[in-house]
Amino acid sequence: MREQRGGPGAERAHRAREFDAFVAGAAGRLLHAATLLTAETRTRNPHAQALLTDAFAHTYAVWDRLRDEDPYDLTRRDLAARFARSAWRHRGGRGGVLGALPPQERLVLVLRLYEGIAEEQVAALLGLPEARVRAVCARSVAALRAASRKDGAPGAPSGRDGLSRETAA
Template identity: 60%
Template sequence: MRASSGGARERQDARERRRAREFEAFAGGAGGRLLRTALLLTGDREAAERLLTRALAHTYAAWDGLGGEDPYERTRQELVARYARSGRCHRRGDGDGPLARLTSRERLVVVLRLYEGVAEEQTAAALGVSVERVRALCARAVLTVAA
């Protein structure tokens, strides 16, 4: 009996090592772009790194249950949800750069639509608003940035 429990443990260890390698490969490949997205949202390097770390931890915890779901999409959704819940959604002036004059909700729309290329419908669903609201936020944000 002891030999079979040792074999089960070895198989479990092998699965955990494979899972860790897969996740490391994903994070190594997608981490830079996800960090850039977080940085565009927060306007602050430290806040972006914290946001991304939490989103990646959530993705890693769910790794075995993704079942064919795109881990990049899952992590980006978690990043957006965490940012939206952070209480920053009603402030202006986060960080420096051209997006600093936008509200956080406008930032979310601009980053998702223009940087990430997410469809209006998906952006609306992620933010819990109508497609028309996404269009209005995006138009206002673009005008603000261009001014």
């Protein structure tokens, strides 16, 4: 038998289509952020994929309760929280551009520079004072610049695995 229009089946299908459209638009950027966080390479990033899958699962679970909340922001916050809880697993770099940095520095740098989140919001998300977020970000950028000069590169990291917004799109 066919389902009635507007019935529970139709609502589930509509919900699934909305969520699929959200994932199609946000997955690439969020996967790149997760890859930067886990310090994996763009081609080998199983930990980043697992983090993102779990964050999307959480977003899907609360999808019906989202009213005025941005699903991208919710998923990004969940991704950051999951990474922070499992940061001990990501201490050593796996070849990614941010592999030389400790996990907390990677998290602050990705949220501030790649995602463009204000210091106040990053501080609130991570439970840190704003001054600490500012200091961690400055120290991380300085460390990346020093490492890039040491390797003979003329400037900060760039390219597909870099932090530049233009390269991620």
